[in-house]
Amino acid sequence: MENQIFELQYAMDTFYFLVCGALVMWMAAGFAMLEAGLVRSKNTTEILTKNVALFAIASTMYLVCGYQFMYDGGYFLTGVTTVAQMDEAAIAQVLLDSAEEGFDGGSVYSGASDFFFQVVFVATAMSIVSGAVAERMKLWAFLAFAVVMTGFIYPIEGGWTWGGKDVPFIGALSYSDYAGSGIVHLAGASAALAGVLLLGARRGKYNAKTGAAQAIPVQTYRWQRSAHLFSGWAGSDLTVAQRSSLAA
Numbered sequence: 438m439e440n441q442i443f444e445l446q447y448a449m450d451t452f453y454f455l456v457c458g459a460l461v462m463w464m465a466a467g468f469a470m471l472e473a474g475l476v477r478s479k480n481t482t483e484i485l486t487k488n489v490a491l492f493a494i495a496s497t498m499y500l501v502c503g504y505q506f507m508y509d510g511g512y513f514l515t516g517v518t519t520v521a522q523m524d525e526a527a528i529a530q531v532l533l534d535s536a537e538e539g540f541d542g543g544s545v546y547s548g549a550s551d552f553f554f555q556v557v558f559v560a561t562a563m564s565i566v567s568g569a570v571a572e573r574m575k576l577w578a579f580l581a582f583a584v585v586m587t588g589f590i591y592p593i594e595g596g597w598t599w600g601g602k603d604v605p606f607i608g609a610l611s612y613s614d615y616a617g618s619g620i621v622h623l624a625g626a627s628a629a630l631a632g633v634l635l636l637g638a639r640r641g642k643y644n645a646k647t648g649a650a651q652a653i654p655v656q657t658y659r660w661q662r663s664a665h666l667f668s669g670w671a672g673s674d675l676t677v678a679q680r681s682s683l684a685a
Contacts, residue, residue: 451546454553465492498587506592507599562622569633573637590624639653
């Protein structure tokens with residue numbers, strides 16, 4: 438009976454990660470609407486292309502090497518056992534880990550579900566950069582930076598924090614981040630700020646003769662983007678809150 442409860446707990450925790458990860462992924466639609474609503478209509482297609490492409494790049498780079506840098510999950514996820522790959526030995530290990538944690542300890546779940554949940558945060562960090570450099574940066578240059586950001590910058594700093602790895606010449610940070618305010622949002626905002634400082638203002642933002650700021654006509658998708666972003670934030674905070682309560 439106890440093993441059956443542990444198996445059910447494992448399935449529910451895995452499902453919980455997948456559902457909340459899907460909610461965070463839904464934020465991508467909100468980001469796309471937000472950006473499309475703040476640029477001129479002629480650039481809408483490029484903005485939507487950027488948002489789809491950055492998610493594809495983030496997923497690919499985090500699979501290839503990012504998850505290894507952050508959590509030692511192996512290059513190409515070689516260290517992650519999916520539910521479909523589980524044999525009798527893997528099931529026995531799950532039951533053993535569940536017994537050690539007990540019903541009040543940390544959750545035991547599929548490594549593949551954790552990868553999915555983590556990769557949507559990688560894309561979220563890159564989405565912050567996308568919004569900041571909208572109408573400022575060429576598409577291919579942006580996608581090239583997305584490879585660097587999602588495959589190396591974010592996973593390495595994430596490994597120093599959530600991954601618990603030592604920082605060179607400093608050691609362990611013992612850093613706690615409730616919902617990614619520093620790891621996800623500050624990392625994306627720092628990259629975005631660097632891009633804005635290098636690229637400068639959008640073309641047409643300032644009058645060429647007087648230097649005075651002038652309005653740029655944009656579109657609006659207020660209610661749609663708010664609903665998408667709110668539902669995504671709910672998935673993010675619910676999962677992080679659950680993990681924090683289990684670790685406490």
